Amino acid sequence: MLVPLALAQFICSFAGSNMNVMINDLSVDLNTTVQGVQLAITAFLLVMAALMIPGGKLTDRWGRKRCFVLGLTIYGLGALMSAVAPGLGILILGYSILEGVGTALLIPPVYILTTMLFTDLPSRARAFGVITGMAGIGGAAGPLIGGLITTGISWRAAFVFQALIVAIVVALGRRIVDPVEPDPTRPFDTLGAVLSAAGLVCLVMGILQAGSNTVLMAGLLAIGALFLVWFVLHVRARERAGKEPLLSISLFRNRTSNLALVTQNVQWLLLMGIAFVVSAFLQVVRGYNAIQTGVIFTSATAGILVSSLAAERLARKRAQRTLILAGFLIMIAGIGVLIALLNTSRSAWAFAPGLLLIGLGLGTMLTPSVNVVQSAFPEDQQGEISGLSRCVSNLGSSLGTAIAGTILVVGLHNPYQGYVLAMIVLAALGLIGLMAAMALPRATTRKGHAVS
Structure with a gap:
């Protein structure tokens, strides 16, 4: 049952980052600009963030599995519409709107079902490790896979790929059983x-x-x-x-959960902001094609894989607070390396060490952040907190693309200055996440209990 849930999270994260390597191709084929592509990406992430809380709430009324399947269906239709889009408007309708709505419906059930189906803390931690690991891999590997497909076939084929993965998830998800009956009388x-x-x-x-x-x-x-x-x-x-x-104020009375939500927001803000800035810089300024740009992100994917695979072992040896702190320190160091090596070589591989650190840092703290938030509340509040958690994460993704992308685009008359300024701003925002992690109580356990 974990496989379709993890695959669903993977494809949604993939959709948020694979567009970064299509900037030049989309600009030419759809007669648009870098700002147009940025708008489409940001709108997709924003629709997810804006509708994630309502999506989480609807799971109680309609049922978790029903929302999961409905979300996948809407997402798949959006992917197919995007694949045949003749212009930016239809692309925004299919990708930004339909895929965004579909994601907002299907992602809350992924985390709610995981919490309910894996009842003991060790198995739940492992399950969250797989799902959050797939989220990170989808976000980091999106540029590579998208670049391979775009260069080898077309950017349109990347959307067909998404539709195929959705079909596989629907087929594999048939065995999932909703552990709680839906309540159609539940108010919305x-x-x-x-x-x-x-x-x-x-x-x-x-x-x-x-x-x-x-x-x-x-x-x-x-x-x-x-x-x-x-x-x-x-x-x-x-x-x-x-x-x-829609959202109980009581959810914000848990100090530990609040701080962990801040760390979730900032970690996705950093990942998506860095991905957009590096991708746009390599394509627009350095003239790299989609596959050349995507290959560079294999270092970030490798970092996430390594740290995610070690997540369970690290969780047994280190407190979750320690892992989140370490993750932010490594990510901020990675940003520093991306700035320091900018002018050392014209080769795109100069970006690899920094992106490797970004991946290692993100993979180290993804699972602890989610586990602290989800484990802070009882089962009857999992729908609400799951929607809030995903909303906060996706809001971070949209803010990362909006803030860093806007700084870079505005500074394209002097792209090197724009790149450095965008990275400095991201590093400063990373410090906010670091401070939130430092404020987490030391009593947060290694297996997932969060102290309020």
Whole structure:
């Protein structure tokens, strides 16, 4: 039962990063620009983030397996639509919207089913290790696989590949049994879903306007903040009235979980931000093709594989707080290496040592971060916390692409300065994750219990 769940997580992470190596091909074939491709990638990640909490909530009402299969179906249709897209608009509809909605429906069940099907802590830790490892590998290997397919066949074939993997997951997932019956009478907070989604969308779209339209950027950020404030007030009002909100405020009363959520957000922000900046720099500035760019990311994939395979052994010897701290230190060191080696060689392999460190750091802390969050709550709150956890992670991914990508794109008149500035900003954001990890209680156990 773990195989289809892990494969589903892999293909969703793959979809978020494989587009990075198609920037030149998409720009030419669809008559668009680097900013257009960045918009499509960011919109995909943002749709996931905005709808992940509602998606997690719907699992209680519709059933975990039903949401899983429905999400896969919508995702597959989006992939096929993207494969035949004649222009950027249809690509955004298929890739950014349909694949984003499908992912928001299928990912919460992956983590909820894992928590429910693997009841003892050691097996649950191993299961989360496999799934989060596949998430990291999908994100890091996306450029390589996407580059091979794009160069060997076409960027359109990369979307056909996604549809084929989805079909395999559907076939393998037939044996999954939902451990809890769905409750169709469970209320759904529609207004809360609209407010939270609108707030997140406005915030990220505002960031994308940086450097091009300051007034629009400020307006979108202000509107996004107002929507989120309205959402919090709405949730409190529903709880006072005895009604079930989209997201319970009680989830944020667990200090350990809050800190671990910050680490989740920042680790995905770093991965996706670095992936976009390096990919865009190699293709637009250095003139590398899709496969040449993708091959460089094998070092990050190797790093994630090595650290993920060692995750269980590390978890037995080291506290989860220690592993998360180590992960951030290694990732920040990797960013430093990416900056230091920029001008040492024209070869793209100069990026390999830094990307290797990025992969090692990410793989070291992926599983501990997820396990601390999920294990901090009982089973009756797994739907909520799973949706929140995935929302926070995908919001980090969209912010990484939006922030670092915008800095790079704005600085393309002096690409080397733009590259260095984007990396410095990512390193500074990595320090936020490091500080959150340092604030985690030392009493966090090695097997997954989080102390509130």
